[in-house]
Amino acid sequence: MRVIENPRLRAILRYGIPFVLIPALVALSAVLFEGQRYLIISIGIVVLALLLFMTGFEKRNIGSRRMVITAIMTALAVFGRFIPLFKPITAICVMTAIYLGAEAGFFCGSLSVLISNIWFGQGPWTPFQMLGFGLIGLIAGYLSRVLLRSNALLLLYGVIAGVAYSFIMDVWTVLWYAGGFDWGLYTAAILSALPFTALYAVSNVVFLLLLRKPVGNKLNRIKIKYGV
């Protein structure tokens, strides 16, 4: 899906973000803020990274069918976030990614967070969550051949995704709270989030186990029947 229509602007963003804008932000933080304001810099870099991923998808047209199905899977992920405690969002993103490709996985992850946060509360954490879930989808899409073949590896991916997501979001919690990184506070945050981390990992595994066969079959059927 081509996010930005103008080819020149797209080229500028593609090369400008990693080679000019992000280094400039880091240099700015070192010079202007004397390396103090981690939070504002990290939010800036995360937003730029999101932009980079979104503008990086080059293929002209993903086709209206694939687009509609991606939208439906995104809606399912949003719908699933309303289930108390156990959240199937990772499982649905991974399923979308391995059947419809990395691009669809990225959009399913990032947009479902953006939409569900309309109800759960938008905040400076939204870009971080979007990038986190987007990457879970993107990486699953790149590993799709392996993940489709082996059930055990798929479940392992679910566990790793849950734990990694939690650890990364804890970095954000510490940055927001303390304004800088502190190992003591980070350990405290990880320890206090341990039940949630376990819950993430368990619900990822449970939902991947539950959804793999039925949802996989349905997506496969749609792919074969309509040639998505």
Next chain:
Amino acid sequence: MRFEQLNPFTVAVYYLCVLGIIMFSMNPLLIGIALLTSVLSAVIGGTADKKAHLFSLAVFLIAALLNPIFVHKGATPLFFFNDNPITLEATVYGLCAAGMLTAALYRLRDLSRVMTSDRVLYLFGRFSPQIALLLSMAIRYTALLRVRWRRICDSQRALGLFDDGNLIDAVRGRARVLSILITWTLENGIVTAESMESRGYGTGRRTSFAVYRVHKYDVIVMLICFLLTALSAVGVYYSKAVFYPALTMDLLNPWGITAAAGFTVLSVLPLIINGKEAIRWRLLLSKT
């Protein structure tokens, strides 16, 4: 025009400015003002119920306690706890961080209430029509899924296919409902895609409809926003608030006072705008 009725872009800029100052200033004076004005706006605007206030209070207390317990930097120990010094600096910093978190949470709750899905869509449609289309379809399907979920549940229940009283039966029934829901929606989605294609999707530039326009009033509000933010930022830069190793505060110099004044006006800007509207409404009523 009430504050919530302004162009979504203006509203987003306003909240970005306020949240930016709240989150990045780390200046005790501004954080105090932010806390007061956020609670005041929530009370006047009626955006937070009793439960929300209690939750914020809990966040404040936990956040304020966390820092002195885990961070032992600072020159002035107050007392020792488990052989670890509890320092004055860490306590003050914890209080400030807690105030910052609580004020930001109040503001973010306001933002979530104002930024409804159509406004989010409007903002993203500017950036990329493709993303806007994907977003609008996903939002539509979220609502549709809910309606269909209830419909399938009702019909299955009416057929006597599962019993809500029996836990295993209920879970298995829900799983079947989910399966039906997914099949139905995917098949239906293909029809949508066919329909889109036959009407010429992808053949030309996509435009999207929006009910929002940029009025002169929006520009004025945005300019005021930027001006006040710049004042506060410069003021924060020139007034000193250092926590470690020892508290060094110089908040009440002219720059510090400028920052505080500018930020106070910025914080209550929605209240001022809505208050003006309320007065005008009263005047109009009294004339007839």
